[in-house]
Amino acid sequence: MIRSLRRVADRRRQADGRYGWLFSPYTGDEMVAIDCETTGLDTRTAELVSIAAVRIQGERVLTSGSLDLRLQPPASLCGDSIKIHRMRGVDLNDGDELGEALEKFLDFIGNRPLLGWCIDYDRAVIDRQLRPLFGFSLPNACLDVARLYLREMHRTRPQLEPTVNFESVAEALNVPVMGRHTALGDATTTALMYIRLKKGALTTS
Secondary structure (H helix, E strand, C coil), rough: CHHHHHHHHHHHHHHCCCCHHCCCCCCCCCEEEEEEEEEECCCCCEEEEEEEEEECCCCCCEEEEEEEECCCCCCCCCCHHHHHHHHHCCCCCHEEEEHHHHHHHHHHHHHCCCEECCHHHHHHHHHHHHHHCCCCCCCCEEEEHHHHHHHHHHHHHEEEEEEEEHHHHHHHHHCCCCCCHHHHHHHHHHHHHHHHHHHHHHHHH
């Protein structure tokens, strides 16, 4: 309820601004899978390290032209964390400034519906950074693939107690894990999971 009221207020304030169109209903046939790498797991303090977004059209994951942003390290990122991200191939010193990265992200996703793995976390971290800089939270409809998998398991295999973690769900859906713990890899894997679920993988396997 609070989020819905805030969205109405945001839409009113942004009506004549650059991003007013983001609040319009989406009428196309695409979705966007998103993922963030952050400095921690607490949405109140975690900082963005990288953001990725991949478009989905029908049963196709459009990896060509996907968005893969690396951000400049925030002041709160300690030396050990920087070393860890460098080991994963993330060059934090050559990244975008936060505002520039969020601008690119908004322009890429538009008003398309978003999906992600435990997407509430990603949305909360993004919104915490987005609102002070742009004056609104993400208005997009969102779908959590982890919840979708759990719902489909309860529907198709009610006798089982499912294990819901990223790797086990990918394996259950016969989806390759692409670059685990990188934003682009996790976004792409999540998109493939979603397509498999749409095609009834739990019913046919």
